[in-house]
Amino acid sequence: MPKLPKKVTRYAVAVDLVVLTIREEHLCVLAIQRAEAPFLRRWALPGGFVREGESLDAAARRELAEETGIDATFHLEQLQSYGEPKRDPRGRVISVAYLALSPSLPVASAGGDAAMAEWLPVDLLGASLGDSPELLRKGALAFDHGRILRDGVERARAKLEYTTLATAFCGATFTIAELREVYECVWGTKLDAANFYRKVTRSAGFVEPVSELKHGEGRPAQLYRGGKATLLSPPIVRAS
Amino acid sequence: MPKLPKKVTRYAVAVDLVVLTIREEHLCVLAIQRAEAPFLRRWALPGGFVREGESLDAAARRELAEETGIDATFHLEQLQSYGEPKRDPRGRVISVAYLALSPSLPVASAGGDAAMAEWLPVDLLGASLGDSPELLRKGALAFDHGRILRDGVERARAKLEYTTLATAFCGATFTIAELREVYECVWGTKLDAANFYRKVTRSAGFVEPVSELKHGEGRPAQLYRGGKATLLSPPIVRAS
DNA sequence: AGAATAGTGTCTATGAGACAGTATGAG
DNA sequence: CTCATACTGTCTCATAGACACTATTCT
Numbered sequence: 001m002p003k004l005p006k007k008v009t010r011y012a013v014a015v016d017l018v019v020l021t022i023r024e025e026h027l028c029v030l031a032i033q034r035a036e037a038p039f040l041r042r043w044a045l046p047g048g049f050v051r052e053g054e055s056l057d058a059a060a061r062r063e064l065a066e067e068t069g070i071d072a073t074f075h076l077e078q079l080q081s082y083g084e085p086k087r088d089p090r091g092r093v094i095s096v097a098y099l100a101l102s103p104s105l106p107v108a109s110a111g112g113d114a115a116m117a118e119w120l121p122v123d124l125l126g127a128s129l130g131d132s133p134e135l136l137r138k139g140a141l142a143f144d145h146g147r148i149l150r151d152g153v154e155r156a157r158a159k160l161e162y163t164t165l166a167t168a169f170c171g172a173t174f175t176i177a178e179l180r181e182v183y184e185c186v187w188g189t190k191l192d193a194a195n196f197y198r199k200v201t202r203s204a205g206f207v208e209p210v211s212e213l214k215h216g217e218g219r220p221a222q223l224y225r226g227g228k229a230t231l232l233s234p235p236i237v238r239a240s
Numbered sequence: 241m242p243k244l245p246k247k248v249t250r251y252a253v254a255v256d257l258v259v260l261t262i263r264e265e266h267l268c269v270l271a272i273q274r275a276e277a278p279f280l281r282r283w284a285l286p287g288g289f290v291r292e293g294e295s296l297d298a299a300a301r302r303e304l305a306e307e308t309g310i311d312a313t314f315h316l317e318q319l320q321s322y323g324e325p326k327r328d329p330r331g332r333v334i335s336v337a338y339l340a341l342s343p344s345l346p347v348a349s350a351g352g353d354a355a356m357a358e359w360l361p362v363d364l365l366g367a368s369l370g371d372s373p374e375l376l377r378k379g380a381l382a383f384d385h386g387r388i389l390r391d392g393v394e395r396a397r398a399k400l401e402y403t404t405l406a407t408a409f410c411g412a413t414f415t416i417a418e419l420r421e422v423y424e425c426v427w428g429t430k431l432d433a434a435n436f437y438r439k440v441t442r443s444a445g446f447v448e449p450v451s452e453l454k455h456g457e458g459r460p461a462q463l464y465r466g467g468k469a470t471l472l473s474p475p476i477v478r479a480s
Numbered sequence: 481a482g483a484a485t486a487g488t489g490t491c492t493a494t495g496a497g498a499c500a501g502t503a504t505g506a507g
Numbered sequence: 508c509t510c511a512t513a514c515t516g517t518c519t520c521a522t523a524g525a526c527a528c529t530a531t532t533c534t
Contacts (some may be wrong), residue, residue, distance in 0.1 A: 002277055004331040009251030009292045013323070013334055037242055052249045056323035056334070081321045081336050083296035085252070093246040094253055094296070094334070096321050177486080195524060197487060218485025221530040233480060234522075240473060418515080435497060437514065458512025459504040474495070 012093045015060045016047035019100040020154030028119035041143030074195040075101040075168040099152045101168040162235040167226035175221040205229025252333045255300045256287035259340040267269040268359035279382030300338040315341040315408040330355030339392045402475040407466035415461040445469025
C-alpha cells in the first residue's frame with residue numbers, strides 16, 4: 001500500500017467546542033480563560049488538538065469531558081471547520097468546531113489546562129450581532145472564536161425550528177413552560193404560551209407526559225420527557 | 241509570539257468536492273476515475289491536499305477549477321469534515337468536504353492529476369439509500385466518498401426547501417418549468433406545476449422576469465433570472 | 481377571595497394541494 | 508384544427524397567531 005507523499009504539508013488540527021446552555025433565562029456558552037499567550041486571560045472556547053489515532057468526534061467528546069466534566073450524553077454535532085492561514089498566531093491550525101447542547105449544570109468545573117471555565121451569556125459577547133470588524137477586533141473571544149460562536153448559535157437557533165433539539169437544553173423531565181423558555185432564550189423572542197403548548201403537545205414524538213406534576217406558583221404543570229422524534233414537521237418557525 | 245509545540249501531531253488535510261448538477265433529468269455528481277492505488281480505477285470525488293498558506297475555501301475553489309475548469313462563480317459551501325483515522329489507507333487524512341452546485345455543463349474536462357472526469361447520476365451510486373454496510377463495502381465510490389456524497393446530496397435537498405439555491409442549477413435565464421425540474425430531480429418527486437408556478441413567482445426575490453420568452457413545444461414560456469433573495473419564507477416543503 | 485400559572489376554545493388569515501379551466505404558441 | 512405546454516381560478520383543508528376563557532393550585 002502506497003504511503004502519502006512526504007511533500008504533502010501537514011497541519012495541526014484542533015477541535016473547538018461551542019457548548020450552549022440556558023442559565024437564568026439567558027443563553028450561555030462555556031468559555032475558558034486562557035492561561036497562556038497568545039490572548040492571555042482572554043475568553044476562548046474550550047478545545048484542543050486532535051490526538052493520533054483519534055477521530056474528530058472522539059476528540060470533541062474527550063475535550064468536552066476533560067474541560068467540563070460533561071459526560072457527553074447530550075447533543076454533540078459537528079459544526080464547521082475553520083482554516084484561515086492566520087487564524088492562530090502561533091502557526092497554522094485547522095480547527096473543527098463542534099456544537100454541544102447541555103441542560104443547565106451547577107458549575108463548569110475547570111479541569112485540564114484551562115485556567116478557569118465559566119458560563120458566559122452569549123448576548124454579552126455580541127454573538128447575535130453582525131460581522132462588524134469593529135466587534136471582531138475588540139471582540140471578547142480569542143482567535144476567531146467569536147465567529148465560531150456566532151455560527152454555533154445560529155445553528156442552534158435554526159435547529160430549534162425543525163428538530164426536537166430544544167429538549168437537549170432541559171433536564172430529564174420538564175414542563176411545557178420550561179421548554180418554551182428554551183425557545184424564548186435561544187431565539188430572543190416571546191412566544192404565545194397557549195399556541196406553543198398545543199403545538200408541542202400535539203407534535204407526535206416531541207414530548208411524552210410522565211406521571212408527575214411540577215408544583216410552582218400557580219396551577220401545577222404536567223411534566224414531560226423528550227420523545228422519540230428528532231424531526232419536527234411542520235416546524236416551529238421564528239418570526240422573520 | 242510562542243510557536244505551536246512540536247509534539248502536536250500534524251495531519252494531511254484535503255478538500256473533497258461534491259459537485260452536483262442536473263443532466264438529462266438526473267441529479268449527477270462530478271466524479272473522477274482514480275489513476276493510482278489505492279482504489280485504482282474506482283470513482284472518487286474530486287479533491288486534493290490543502291497547500292501551505294491557502295485557506296480551505298481557496299483550496300476548494302482551486303481544486304474545482306483545476307479538475308473541472310469550472311470558474312466557481314456558482315454556489316460553493318463547506319459541508320463537513322471527515323477525520324476517521326482509517327478513512328484513507330495511505331495514512332491519516334482529514335478531509336474537509338465542500339458542496340458545489342453548477343448548471344448543466346457540456347463536459348467536465350479532465351485536468352490536473354485526475355485520470356478522467358465524468359458526471360455520474362447519483363441514484364446509480366446509491367446515495368439516496370441507507371447506510372447499509374453492504375452498499376458501502378462494494379460501494380461505487382472510493383474511500384468514504386459515498387458517505388460524503390450522501391451528506392452533500394442531503395444538504396442540497398434540504399437547502400432547496402428554504403433557500404433560493406435551486407437557481408444555482410440553472411443557467412443565466414430559465415423558465416419556471418426548468419426550475420421545477422430542478423426540484424423534481426433533486427428531490428426525486430413530482431410537483432404540481434400550477435402550484436409551483438404561483439409559489440415561485442410570488443415569492444419575493446426568488447426569480448425576476450426578463451424580457452424574453454423561450455419557445456418550445458407548447459405555449460412559449462416567460463424566462464426568468466435568479467432574484468436577490470437567498471432565503472425562502474415560507475419554504476417549499478418536500479412531501480414527508 | 482385573589483393571584484398566578486396551566487391549559488382549552490375559537491375565530492381569522494394564510495398558504496398548500498388538488499384540479500378544472502383558459503391562453504398561446506407549433507404543426 | 509389539434510396538441511402541448513404555460514399560466515390562472517377556485518375550492519378545501521391544515522395550521523399559525525391572536526386572544527378570550529376555564530382550571531387548578533397557593534397564599
